[in-house]
Amino acid sequence: MLLDRRRFVTLLGVLALMPMPRMAFATAREVAMDTLLIDKPDGGVPNNKLPVLIYHRVIPPDTADNADYLEHLFRTNGWPPQWRYPVYTFTHFHSNTPEVLGVYAGTAKLQLGGEHGNVIEVKVGDVLLLPAGIGHKQISADEDFMLVGAYPPDVKADICHDELPQLAARTKAVNAVPLPATDPVTGHTEGSMLAWHKK
Known part of the structure; x- marks a missing residue:
């Protein structure tokens, strides 16, 4: 059935008033953020001269599926999601890439920076x-604690352990990691676009 202009405009008005699923709002946005500098081995x-960024209340209230929301947000901002899992219970780090961890269920205590972190x-x-280079491990967690993990495009993260003889080589690798082109939470503005790119 063909719509005349009046019916078309009326239909648009009705659609604008209809509730939209929360997934439609998984876009880059400004959120509260803290920084944590762990720059000493x-x-x-090795850790890193760039600060850890901790974003709060990233998931909007009444979101139907927290994990889907975070995956959509990260993907939209150029960080393809790679896994859903808790954090390993041993100290590890990645010498070839930064990593984003989004909490979609439960609570946990994490140690950042190594065994004395x-x-x-x-x-x-x-x-x-x-x-890259920031040590992390899970100290304790609720039974339902889960994360979405993601990395910049075309990156396969290595897993490095706390091995003192490898420190020099891994520090060199960490220092060679390029800055990501976008922030996984805020896209092209705020977040790491300010805290990392202006270092």
């Missing part, structure tokens, strides 16, 4: 952006 963990508590809606 700890044992065989900071312990922080994370909960649903928190997102951590770890520069």
Whole structure:
């Protein structure tokens, strides 16, 4: 059936008033953020001169599926999601890439920086952006604690352990990692676009 102009405009008005699924709002946006600088090595963990970024309340209220929301947000901002899993319970880091971790269920205590590093508590809606080389491990967690993990495009993350003899080589590798072109939470503005690119 062909619509005349009046019916078409009326239809558009009705559509504008209809509730949209929360997934439609998984776009880059400004959120509250803290920074944590862990720039000194700890044992065989090189860490990084760039700060860890911790975003809060990234998931909007009444989101139907938290994991889907985070995956859509990261993908939209150029960070293809790679996995859903908790954090390993041993200290590890990635020498070839930054990593984004989005909490979609439960709470946990994570240690950042190595065996003598900071312990922080994370909960649903928190997102951590770890520069390459930042040690991390799970200290404790709820049974339902889960994350979405993602990396910049075309990256296969290595897994490095706290091995002191490898520190020099891994520090060199970490320092050679390029800055990501976008921020996984805020896209082309704010977040790492300011905190990392202006270092």
